[in-house]
Amino acid sequence: MDPRLHIIDKRLQDIKRIIAVSGGKGGTGKSSVASVLALALAKEGYRTGLLDLDFGGPSAHVILGVEGLFPEEDKGLIPPDASGIRFMSIIYFTGDNPAPLRGKEISNAIIELLAVTLWGELDFLIIDMPPGMADTALDVIRLIKRMEFILVTTPSKLATEVTKRELAILQELRLPVLGLIENMLTGQRAGTAAKVAGDRTAFLGSIDFDSTLEHAIGDVDKLLQTGFAKQLSLCHPFK
Amino acid sequence: MDPRLHIIDKRLQDIKRIIAVSGGKGGTGKSSVASVLALALAKEGYRTGLLDLDFGGPSAHVILGVEGLFPEEDKGLIPPDASGIRFMSIIYFTGDNPAPLRGKEISNAIIELLAVTLWGELDFLIIDMPPGMADTALDVIRLIKRMEFILVTTPSKLATEVTKRELAILQELRLPVLGLIENMLTGQRAGTAAKVAGDRTAFLGSIDFDSTLEHAIGDVDKLLQTGFAKQLSLCHPFK
Amino acid sequence: MHEWALAESVITAVVDEIRLNNIRKVTKVDVKVGELQQIDIEIFRFALENVMKAYELVLDSDAVRIEIEKNILRCEVCGKTWSFDDASCRPGEDEAEAIHFIPEIAHVYIRCPECSSPDFEIVKGRGVWIEAIEGEH
Amino acid sequence: MHEWALAESVITAVVDEIRLNNIRKVTKVDVKVGELQQIDIEIFRFALENVMKAYELVLDSDAVRIEIEKNILRCEVCGKTWSFDDASCRPGEDEAEAIHFIPEIAHVYIRCPECSSPDFEIVKGRGVWIEAIEGEH
Numbered sequence: 061m062d063p064r065l066h067i068i069d070k071r072l073q074d075i076k077r078i079i080a081v082s083g084g085k086g087g088t089g090k091s092s093v094a095s096v097l098a099l100a101l102a103k104e105g106y107r108t109g110l111l112d113l114d115f116g117g118p119s120a121h122v123i124l125g126v127e128g129l130f131p132e133e134d135k136g137l138i139p140p141d142a143s144g145i146r147f148m149s150i151i152y153f154t155g156d157n158p159a160p161l162r163g164k165e166i167s168n169a170i171i172e173l174l175a176v177t178l179w180g181e182l183d184f185l186i187i188d189m190p191p192g193m194a195d196t197a198l199d200v201i202r203l204i205k206r207m208e209f210i211l212v213t214t215p216s217k218l219a220t221e222v223t224k225r226e227l228a229i230l231q232e233l234r235l236p237v238l239g240l241i242e243n244m245l246t247g248q249r250a251g252t253a254a255k256v257a258g259d260r261t262a263f264l265g266s267i268d269f270d271s272t273l274e275h276a277i278g279d280v281d282k283l284l285q286t287g288f289a290k291q292l293s294l295c296h297p298f299k
Numbered sequence: 300m301d302p303r304l305h306i307i308d309k310r311l312q313d314i315k316r317i318i319a320v321s322g323g324k325g326g327t328g329k330s331s332v333a334s335v336l337a338l339a340l341a342k343e344g345y346r347t348g349l350l351d352l353d354f355g356g357p358s359a360h361v362i363l364g365v366e367g368l369f370p371e372e373d374k375g376l377i378p379p380d381a382s383g384i385r386f387m388s389i390i391y392f393t394g395d396n397p398a399p400l401r402g403k404e405i406s407n408a409i410i411e412l413l414a415v416t417l418w419g420e421l422d423f424l425i426i427d428m429p430p431g432m433a434d435t436a437l438d439v440i441r442l443i444k445r446m447e448f449i450l451v452t453t454p455s456k457l458a459t460e461v462t463k464r465e466l467a468i469l470q471e472l473r474l475p476v477l478g479l480i481e482n483m484l485t486g487q488r489a490g491t492a493a494k495v496a497g498d499r500t501a502f503l504g505s506i507d508f509d510s511t512l513e514h515a516i517g518d519v520d521k522l523l524q525t526g527f528a529k530q531l532s533l534c535h536p537f538k
Numbered sequence: 539m540h541e542w543a544l545a546e547s548v549i550t551a552v553v554d555e556i557r558l559n560n561i562r563k564v565t566k567v568d569v570k571v572g573e574l575q576q577i578d579i580e581i582f583r584f585a586l587e588n589v590m591k592a593y594e595l596v597l598d599s600d601a602v603r604i605e606i607e608k609n610i611l612r613c614e615v616c617g618k619t620w621s622f623d624d625a626s627c628r629p630g631e632d633e634a635e636a637i638h639f640i641p642e643i644a645h646v647y648i649r650c651p652e653c654s655s656p657d658f659e660i661v662k663g664r665g666v667w668i669e670a671i672e673g674e675h
Numbered sequence: 676m677h678e679w680a681l682a683e684s685v686i687t688a689v690v691d692e693i694r695l696n697n698i699r700k701v702t703k704v705d706v707k708v709g710e711l712q713q714i715d716i717e718i719f720r721f722a723l724e725n726v727m728k729a730y731e732l733v734l735d736s737d738a739v740r741i742e743i744e745k746n747i748l749r750c751e752v753c754g755k756t757w758s759f760d761d762a763s764c765r766p767g768e769d770e771a772e773a774i775h776f777i778p779e780i781a782h783v784y785i786r787c788p789e790c791s792s793p794d795f796e797i798v799k800g801r802g803v804w805i806e807a808i809e810g811e812h
């Protein structure tokens with residue numbers, strides 16, 4: 061019997077809402093949306109946590125410019141404060157090294173993290189998800205009962221095709237999908253994401269391709285000044 | 300004993316070169332590079348196969364506009380011809396449905412595909428890889444001994460950080476990395492990918508962000524006319 | 539007839555085993571064929587015999603035993619254990635064919651009869667498997 | 676002291692089991708502590724006793740048995756089986772600490788001693804595990 065499965069509910073019990081930023085396709089802006097959303101919520105005074113579960117391509121620490129942090133060990137692991145966010149990531153343990161983990165190991169690492177992390181009281185825990193519907197997605201669905209989803213897609217046919225599949229399975233499982241954000245709009249195929257949302261889920265709005273975003277990576281003040289952050293603040297569901 | 304593991308070498312024995320298009324980060328253009336590279340090689344007269352191993356976000360069939368094809372069953376599965384490419388993808392079996400597969404199942408499905416697919420004689424088999432260094436990457440490394448890698452990154456810090464990790468592990472394992480392609484250059488951070496390549500691997504060249512690519516998706520003739528295809532033809536290693 | 543490809547994998551494995559362990563005479567090859575993949579046993583046996591000839595492998599006709607293995611699926615979410623041939627959750631014909639080619643496609647078309655999850659483990663009875671190869675040295 | 680969090684998970688599991696099976700008196704809790712995670716057994720036992728008090732769970736002092744489980748790693752590429760405490764491939768102090776928090780981090784710092792692959796299975800001795808809970812009804 062795996063005892064860790066018995067404590068996860070308790071570890072998450074003082075968190076009001078748990079939001080997975082997902083979408084199926086890689087590179088659509090999930091990590092950017094998750095990180096900047098967490099920053100914005102923290103700035104507005106919400107007690108906010110951010111959990112990067114993309115073990116294969118962790119990015120949230122790069123976006124937030126996190127360096128030299130490590131969780132405090134006291135009856136568990138206390139996520140350190142990164143620009144006002146309680147931030148947890150596998151990079152505390154891997155450093156810059158590659159982490160070649162098979163799905164079974166990803167599952168075990170997720171269970172361990174959920175079992176030992178002491179988030180405390182939070183208004184929001186944002187989870188930055190990897191692409192795909194493999195172990196990580198299946199595990200958060202299985203382990204975190206109150207999970208809500210925000211899907212991020214680009215207008216590209218390649219992204220919307222994958223997003224459609226993810227939306228289909230989440231809805232088949234009757235999981236709450238808060239809606240779809242369209243990211244990196246360049247004028248091309250405007251309106252495609254809204255069509256994917258259709259009657260199936262809420263279309264939360266569009267974020268333009270923002271050439272200033274790259275220069276703001278790693279600098280939270282600059283990040284919050286980008287057009288990306290401003291448009292995100294208009295389309296996220298916690299306004 | 301898994302008998303399938305004993306036949307894989309034989310199934311691949313008449314293929315001259317096996318190339319995985321990889322890179323760690325999602326959304327950098329791996330599927331676009333893999334598909335257009337396969338098209339271009341086929342057009343030049345090389346006998347070319349394309350295997351989409353991104354079961355979580357299969358895209359090659361969308362790029363190539365594949366519809367209504369299915370492998371022929373004759374002493375194995377014979378990949379159908381898609382615009383001159385012998386094309387194999389999980390979508391023949393899943394259709395448009397989501398495929399929620401854990402890593403262990405992905406492994407098994409890859410082994411099955413490799414054991415029953417009859418590629419015949421090929422000059423090139425191009426493999427479109429998923430992001431990350433999980434089961435799919437570990438399995439192709441384990442199962443396909445003659446694998447060579449092309450890495451695709453964007454200039455973004457988020458992509459290069461992940462690509463560095465993948466390059467590190469491939470080189471630690473002494474696997475042949477043919478080099479790094481930089482994709483979706485917009486003038487920002489030009490030269491970063493070349494720096495990541497450094498002395499570690501060949502920098503194969505850059506491909507600009509090409510706003511005409513999206514309209515060409517699903518139409519192979521248009522695809523081969525894009526700036527993307529033209530620039531790719533200058534930087535791929537099989538010129 | 540993609541059964542041929544699977545039969546060929548079995549024979550290759552036997553030939554590899556003969557070489558590796560210097561086997562003079564193979565006395566037993568126990569092959570399990572998982573129900574989930576729905577292999578036609580007659581076709582499979584026919585393919586095995588023909589592939590043997592092609593590989594110049596001579597085996598006593600009763601050395602090769604093929605047994606069908608019941609399939610057991612277990613839900614990762616609710617723990618329910620079941621078998622896909624329970625009439626209540628059988629996939630249709632096209633779906634069964636896709637599963638015939640790649641048994642993991644079960645996750646696309648089959649759901650847990652208790653909680654409807656696609657997140658189950660194929661505990662037993664997946665596809666072709668060699669349980670034992672025995673021989674004289 | 677993140678051992679406390681793991682001890683708490685064990686006690687929660689015992690309490691859940693008591694409720695689920697209407698156990699009147701727990702007679703045995705067999706806990707395995709995998710070597711790979713390098714839990715300090717004294718700290719862990721101390722944490723278990725204190726968490727028990729906090730959860731108002733009364734157990735005979737000899738009911739809880741903690742056993743260290745040897746770790747076994749097996750390479751997925753070459754099949755080699757080994758143990759991470761083989762002196763030849765022990766990780767350094769920082770690396771061992773990372774593995775202490777998340778045993779899977781072994782794949783970041785440990786390699787197969789035969790073929791240098793990071794692609795191995797943690798067959799046994801990973802971390803905290805409950806082997807058995809027994810009680811009187």
Ligand SMILES: Nc1ncnc2c1ncn2[C@@H]1O[C@H](COP(=O)(O)OP(=O)(O)O)[C@@H](O)[C@H]1O
Binds near residue numbers: 090093243269270
């Ligand atoms: N609106 C945008 N404008 C410009 N670049 C963006 C935008 N959103 C994301 N990006 C860039 O796109 C790439 C992928 O973003 P990321 O958040 O890492 O996506 P994912 O987490 O889905 O893989 C990164 O280089 C990021 O900086």
Ligand SMILES: Nc1ncnc2c1ncn2[C@@H]1O[C@H](COP(=O)(O)OP(=O)(O)O)[C@@H](O)[C@H]1O
Binds near residue numbers: 218324484
């Ligand atoms: N050079 C380029 N210019 C413009 N868009 C591109 C370029 N390369 C790829 N894309 C687009 O970027 C997105 C991700 O590309 P894709 O090939 O699917 O990447 P991956 O396989 O790495 O996830 C797709 O929408 C694709 O059309």
Ligand SMILES: [Mg+2]
Binds near residue numbers: 090091092114188189
């Ligand atoms: Mg991401």
Ligand SMILES: [Mg+2]
Binds near residue numbers: 118
């Ligand atoms: Mg991330």
Ligand SMILES: [Mg+2]
Binds near residue numbers: 329
């Ligand atoms: Mg792709």
Ligand SMILES: [Mg+2]
Binds near residue numbers: 358359
């Ligand atoms: Mg693809």
Ligand code: NI
Binds near residue numbers: 372539540541638
């Ligand atoms: Ni068949």
Ligand code: NI
Binds near residue numbers: 133677678775
């Ligand atoms: Ni500790």
Ligand SMILES: [Zn+2]
Binds near residue numbers: 614650655
């Ligand atoms: Zn179930």
Ligand SMILES: [Zn+2]
Binds near residue numbers: 751755788791
């Ligand atoms: Zn090895």
